Amino acid sequence: MFGWKKSLSTQTGVPPKPAADGAPRSPEVGGVEMASRQGPPKHPNRFAWKPNAGQKKNETEVGGKFRPYSEITGVCPRCREQIDWKRRYGKYKPLIEPAKCQKCTKRAVRQAYHNLCSNCAREHGVCAKCCCKTEQIIGRESSEVEAEQKALEEAIKNSRERDRRTLLRAVRFSDLYFTLHYVA
């Protein structure tokens, strides 16, 4: 999207205006060659790239048919994507033994690339990898999610019509919406 807009302004010869918010514009990258490229790639991959494609895979290794990867939980969507990327591209190094938690220093970290144990992460409400405070944690404990959902449903049920609409509107913008929208 952005690239298309950028190429349009270079083609028509209109000097790029500074951004409205006063932020410095990034210099044009790639020159004409890049700016004139539009649409999908000319030679897209017909199948996804596979790490170690020519080598025989040991199916009993982690990630093999007999030992599939565990679910990535307790992290924010961004960290989940990072870990998933490592898996897809053969860079994932599973933990051999539990790692030290950076908060409680116990050897209680059981997932690769996590910095906090699940207890500490939950206690502080942060992502176990980047330690950022985030609303959306992937794969929280189902009991926790259920309790939260019940409380919200109860609140919606007990509220006045006007508040109810406000609440539902707030929910609609959160990830809870997908499990709650049938209430509306």
Ligand SMILES: [Zn+2]
């Ligand atoms: Zn800990």
Ligand SMILES: [Zn+2]
């Ligand atoms: Zn994170």
